Amino acid sequence: MPRRFAALLLVLGLVAAAPALAQEPRDGAVRLTILHTNDLHGQVLEPPRRVGGLVALGRAIRQERDRARERGDAVLLLDAGDLFKGTPEGDLTDGEVMVAWMNHMGYDAGVVGNHEFDHGVDVAARLAWGADFPFLGANIRQPGGARPEWLGLPGARPGEPLHEALRGAAVVRTLTSAAGRARVALVGLTTSAMKEVTLKGVTGDLEFPDEAATLERVLELLPPVDLVVLITHCGLTTDRALARRFQGKVDVIIGGHSHTRLPAGDRQGSVLVCQTGARAEALGRVRVAVTPARDGAPRRVTAEADLLPPGDELPGVLAPFIDKVKEKVGQRVGALVRDLERGRGFEPSGLGNLHVDAMRQATGVDVALHNRSGIRGDLLAGEVQVRHLYEVAPFGNTVVTLLLSGKDLRELLAGMLASPARVLEVSGAVVMIDPEAAEGQRLVSVTVGGKPLDPDRTYKVATNNFLAAGGDGHVVFTRGADVRDTGVVLLDLLMKHLRERDPLDPGPVEPRLIVAQPAEAPR
Secondary structure, eight states: OOOSEEEEEEEEEEESSOOOOOOOOOSOOEEEEEEEEOOOTTOOSOOTTSOOSHHHHHHHHHHHHHHHHHHTOEEEEEEOSOOOSSSHHHHTTTTHHHHHHHHHHTOOEEEOOGGGGTTOHHHHHHHHHHOSSOEEOTTOBOTTSOOOTTTTOOTTSOOOOOOGGGTTTEEEEEEEETTEEEEEEEEEEEOTTHHHHSOTTTTTTOBOOOHHHHHHHHHHHOOOOSEEEEEEESOHHHHHHHHHHTTTTOOEEEOOSSOOBOTTOEEETTEEEEOBOSTTOOEEEEEEEEEEOOTTOOOOEEEOOOOOOOOOSOOTTTHHHHHHHHHHHOOEEEEESSOBOOOOTTSOOHHHHHHHHHHHHHHTOSEEEEEGGGOOSOBOSEEEEHHHHHHHSOSOOEEEEEEEEHHHHHHHHHHGGGSGGGOEEEESEEEEEOTTSOTTOOEEEEEETTEEOOTTSEEEEEEEHHHHTTGGGOGGGGGOEEEEEEEEEHHHHHHHHHHTTSSBOOOSOOOSEEEOOOOOOOO
């Protein structure tokens, strides 16, 4: 792809209050500051025990934009998807609070994340229509290959005219800095695993083809530009693969989906991969200097990082949305004597046990299983309100019962040990594991109801409707017989469970996932 310039100086950081500005070199470079966010998940308010939320994030954006302009930089503000899902403010407004805030802050472009589809395609489209910036998704297709008409809407900041095949996939903007102009292409990609990470049916008939193959075609159709920036909601592993494959064709990847915090970026050859964690806890900043071509001009990279500053006054644009949900989520449910935290690694967790115990007790099954990715926060000791439970279980999942053979149940439990991210919370069974063993050999033994798992017996299992449809790659659930959706929403079940045990002292975490001790060496 032709470039007017040959050298890039990239400076990235997760930023807040930056140090005093250094004297800029007088090298004729066109300088650009890219501010970016990802996986905001509706975090309007400051989260408990953490810095973040839209107030603090908005303040950081304003500060960094002002500093960049004082330096003479052009500025872009980008988002890498998952605007809502996880808080009452985000979910009960169908994400509209997030788009209203982003319009207020002046975002330039964003990519569609998987959670934009959680309330259906129509909601995702409504968010795009209401945005003053384009939602991009090069690999979001309707049957027949066309992209949905709601992608790529120019909003208040239109880009340059492009080939019709790029509509909804990319925009090109000419940006002006103190030293001159640069043409920047912004290309959006979402995860091709969309059907696996969303509830069955929420994406309608949309298709999500391979990221790399899609990008290859998009790059062929782009006009000559000085800089190519990918905005992706694919996760760090895919971003790294794209960076390695498209050396010399892509310069920066602004990523999301894996909730990875990269304070100094992740350099893959000539491509800088960036991501800021999640839930408005950090603002990403990439500084790019496009230098006129010179023989032997080096490509230099430095990095600087900082944390977000404390928040300031609540922007007026948020108040109507906050007031709308306050009454619904401020009701007391019960109290906890001690904290209940999510599981990590291959260990069981108090909060995970609470979920599956409530499911098993309500349905009378042999075993209850729940995915850790569906537990989105911790519960702190003290009063528990509807808000707190909502932030733990925001997806509206229902409890499903089904029958699995012992052989299939063993395969399911063995498969969940492929990585800590796939581990399921368990009630009614004790799973002995060896996390140091090779993948596929980590399951040591399983007991159900105190007896060894019988491969020929049929077990009644409870789970949620996402997993029952094979979500997160747990396809063994789809072999189940006599599948019954109880219609009981997991959030309602948790509220009932806590109300009946108010105040609840969960006690020490009961081990259901146990790391096997190595056999004692013979004497």
